[in-house]
Amino acid sequence: MLNCRGAYILGAVLLVGTNLCGLAIPWLMKLAIEGLQAPTSQGRFTPAQYGGMIAVAAVAQGVIRVFSRTTLLNAGRRIEFLLREDLYGKLLTLDRTYFSNWRTGDILSRLANDLTNVRMLLGFGVLSLLNTVVVYTAALFLLTRISPFLTICAIAPFPLMIYIVKRLSASMFRCSKRMQEALSRLTARVEENVSAASVVKAYCREEGEIETFRQACGGYLEASMGVARLRGWMLPVMASTGAFGTLIVLFIGGGQVIRGELTLGGFVAFNGYLAMLVWPTIMFGWILNLMQRGAASMTRLGEILHASAEVVEPDEPVDPGVIEGGIEYRNLTFSYGTAKMLRGINLKIRKGERIGIVGVVGSGKSTLVRLIPRLFPIADGTLFVDGIDLNRISLDKVRSAVGFVPQESFLFSRSIADNIGYGKPGATREEIERAARIAGLAGDIARFPQGFETLVGERGVTLSGGQKQRVAIARALIKEPSILILDDPLSAVDADTEEEILSALSGYYGERTVLIVSHRLSPLRGCDRIIVMEQGAIVEQGNHAELLELGGRYEAIHREEQLKAEIERL
């Protein structure tokens, strides 16, 4: 933001320039009127020449004004741009822990509304503040030049005004706060109502809901009117202070002119300068408001900027060279919030091994694999890749070696080709098509009118759950990772497609280490070893035959599935 300092200095200088031109105009008027009153005196210009000078000053004022405003306001926009950049850059470094604690709507509203408030403060706010200071200083200087006594009389009402404004802005702060609170209550009501639409319908509470919403709106209306009342007073108070000044000048200054202590030109110019003070004074109240709002918003943005990720880059990264895919958990325990997700995990996975992980909901099977691409923070010395502590390897290295297919397939509103190619920047069409084929997508894509160029999401086609999952798989495959992690990837795919994908995948695996998490056993066929998890611990492991023979949890799950299959066949 340092490079914006120059812009502010330049803007300030230009602002002084434009205001000097503006201030010259009443002075020229004073000289002109004095000239008109005493047409005979020597060394004076004609009214036409004064007129010309005013016109020149006016044009100069206008030209410099354009530059001063654009310089300062552009600087405000520029800072907004940089701040938004910083905020987004920060968000990119934050981990899942952060995003699960913050609501997306909240982050978005901070990046929109609060950023606007800050920009207003840094653009218009600074502009108006500088303007006020320049105009006040210059006008007061010139006023004293005309008549020091009259100046003191004219600004006499100002302390009173400042007092009133101060009082008003204090209550303004309270009222605005009350208003914001009412608004957030209203927002909460809408949010609840929309989320619980089925409850509302089931109990026929539509009318009642409308009534409570009406009340929330009423509360907000009342709070807003409180602010409106204050705003309503602020403006006339500001405006009439200026008029009071004129009144005093009229009464006292008029007398002075009559007594010959002041020229008529001086009197007119004095009035002109006084009039110039009115607008900046009104603006000043507005600036106070902007400053309070901007400061509050800046603290809200600061909460994002100062947030710290728990998953961080190592201080002294170890370069593992090419990650080959050996994984080792050493007595790993992991808690999420207060809940213990994994307890004392000891597991050694050889490079190229295919591991299946099975267990009920909440058994910790997904958590186990999510730790490998470091989605969550882990303690030092608990998880090793190729024998190196995972926390010592840079995030870049780890994540480029890991292909991860998450449970919930998130796709971007881009084309299917872009979504698959996301896994490998600069991927060729052949690579994309190959990945799509392995993931069993080829047939689906051929049916879309625009094939690979079909847009996904709100503005494009809506993919089925199974199609989304397969795009996510293709996206991970194209990366050619040494470690491939599939976190329940085929839950929304029917049995036939599953079969097809699994056989295509087994040709792809090669030397890669593969971890497949599933709540069903069918995707785990062909795994070298199957891990059964329960309550965050590994309870059984071995190959299919061994585990069946063991007659434990795995055997029970297997039995259940056979029963299910029987039901299916009925």
Next chain:
Amino acid sequence: MHFGGIYEDETVGKIYDRRLMGRFVGYVAPYRRLIVVALLLLPFIAASKLAQPWILKMAIDSHITKGVMAGLPSLATGFLGIILAESLFSFAEVYLLQYVGQKVMYDIRVQLFSHLQRLSARFFDQTPVGSLVSRLTSDIEVVGEMFAAGIVTVVGDVLVLAGIVGIMLWMNVRLSLVTFSVLPLLIWVAFTFRNWMRVAFRQVRSRQANLSAFLAESIGGMAVVQLFNRERDEAREFRRLNSSYMEANLPVITWDAALYAVVESLSSIAVALIIWYGGGEIVKGNLSFGALVAFIQYIEKFFSPIRDMSAKYSVMQGAMASLERIFGLLDKEGKEPESKPQPPGPSAPAPKQGLQQICFKDIWFAYSDEDYVLKGFSLEMRRGEKVALVGETGGGKTTVTRLLSRLYEINRGSIAIDGVDIREMSLQSLRRRIGVVLQDPYLFSGTIEYNISLGDPEALQRVEQAAAMVGADRFIRELPKGYQEEVRERGVNFSAGERQLISFARAVAFDPEILVLDEATASVDTASERLIQQGLEGLMQGRTTLVVAHRLSTIRDADRIVVIHRGEKAEEGTHAELMSAKALYYRLYQLQFKD
């Protein structure tokens, strides 16, 4: 990977804006009286503004230049009076307009909210909560800004301008014409700039939409971004959108600054013209000093409303974008089904003798297109019967319960209560007869009392009785504030079992004839399990109950069990009958209930 093409809407025409504005005026219309009052105040405000230079002129011409001190005090008093009057009138003006603005926002908000209440369950399945919330909050706020920014007072500004023109012409026609000679230039500049600004604003609007769409998506998919190491690319794309948004703003700033500067300079040039021409007139004795000074003051008052035109214009543009979204939601189709007009006479619902029978006949239903969830499902229930629905996940059990409340419209077949098709009843009277307990009980923020009664006056009478029936009263009475204890968002300050009991009490408080119960699948701790078990007994007592069963005790106590398989009724009977048949139910029982 560009987003540019997705959200382009830079071509929205000005006719469109006019239509939006026309529709908006309809919302202001009910307050036309207040607007008229506000407009009637304007001449007074204008007059007091216009009188001030005039008093100055009188002071100079009749007193100061003539050296007459007498009468100056009374002029000063008059001046004071006018200032006070102006303050009072402008306060009333600002207050009135803000009031109308707030009222209009209130009306739109309530209308939009009421409209939402009438939309179907299908609509809520498809629409993200966040987008509805922002329509009802921030978009309406932006519309309200139009009143705060004084767009309505544009009328008043025009009035003041007309007044000034009139007075100036009356004071001195030739001097006025000299002043007005700058006007054609001003009008040309204003109109030209307005067109340029409109173009610039449209660009800002659409680029802003791109930026926020990208941001929303990126935050949603942050894990994917990080997993694929694409932070740098995303940051680059964001920078592109961010800077294109900033760049779109720069012309707006420039046009705005230029307009401001031109108006300011032209007002000074007008003053220069007056000095040049008026000076000559004074020398010739055709014009008084006071008139000249007053003229100069009028010029300043003339130009100031023109100066903030551009600010008002930008507020208008923002409001247009928001109005578009608000009206878009208001025009959303997909209301809940209306009831067919009831045929008079025999088929009208039998009055007050109580429920006798519910009949599902050959129901076909699909959530989307031809993907049928229920295929010719039939079921008959008699008064006081307890029927349990059993089947695989996704087999259509929950769907049956939803159709009974007519949350969705069936594709084929009919559901009748005591021989009356539910499509012939009003939604209100149908749903009043059915009490629904959902799998995942939804608690609102508010008191426990509110959560049981949902604010319904009749239910409010039965809150404590209902809580006692399901056994919720014990834990509620132990709370520091009892029934007035605050429930936080989604009921996070209560255990799963307690939340269930509150929702049971809710169903009982509405005293429905028919109870629809979707039992929770999620396992709960043993303490909660015991609470729920006791609650269920109180809940079902004396009601015709349809339950999606996940609990062993429920199926054992049921009068009849209906097994749904692939959208059809596969088996029916008591637990003992079905177990001895050793078919589908037998296996499902082993899979789902035996533990």
